[in-house]
Amino acid sequence: MSLVRVQNFSVSLDGFATGEGQTLQAPFGHAGERLHDWMFATRWGRAMLGRTGGSGGVDDAFARQFADGIGAEIMGAGKFGPPGWQDDPEWKGPWGSNPPFHTPVFVLTHRPRPSVEREGGTTFHFLDASPAEALATAREAAGGRDVRLGGGPTMLRDFLAAGLVDHLHVVVVPLVLGRGVRLWDGLEALERDYDVESTSSPGGVTHVTFTRRAV
Template structure:
């Protein structure tokens, strides 16, 4: 049975997945790349095999489709640029059908390496139904950003989520936790600390409610 999963989604201690204002020059706003330094370190050839690397290696394992919000695909206003093809160049790292949620859909874009971007004006449930059909027996990844992930968590549509709490305070931006009070009643939560200072949270949807 395929699952709906989140992998390697970084947030600050105060729950922000991005700062503001987001732009072409600053995709994560005033937060810069501070939220992702832990992951960049795992990309180095001499990266030690630690907790961070073990989680990072699972980012793209077992997925047949991805859903992302409009702000992950591009900076504010990308819908007005007919030539915008995403942040990742001609060979995006997803290698699956990838569904971008936007109120201004455009024609699908087939990229190199197996990624095709499809643009949907749809509810979380509607987009998930389309992505599941495309993924077949494989899993669907909810790729972010924070508002998209929040919507899927609030609806109870995520089976497993891996969140990485980075020990910095951002103060303002796009916050994940708003409206998710008592999330622990829906999801069992396990925390794994890393020597690098980040904490990996593994959320698994409960089948029968709180234990």
């Protein structure tokens, strides 16, 4: 069976995956882009922005795993747009005409709308569903390939609490946000179900991977 994966998910030292005060101009609130500077400094990240250069090494190797073997993505409403996007029938996400997913993407929202097809193979579908129901739908669309959980942190907590995540890659960034939305709340002893490894990077971040233990 295909795996359920989280890739390149950044958190601060105090566990926040997004800051407070999210808007269209500041999708990560007061955190800005600081949680993701490590990724966009890599060769892979700069290529995603249409630029050349960037660093290789550990950070680049982890960043490149984002798309390998992925057949569909599930994301929360907060990743698809800032608060209130459901009230704008013309909103199609913040990624422009050619989003970086290139697969079916299932957006979890209590206010579904018709699917939105974009360039490059990305089609956004909107579901009001439980984690298990959404995963069943995404797995069917993925055609045997893996399903990526794209966040945000509230949605990831729900999938982790339901025991649906096979591989979790968290990047701990050396900054303290103090406020926002935390990833780990309510997930006490999560590590018992996983083999946990950490890899430090010369760039200052730590890559922590959780791989589900075989039953």
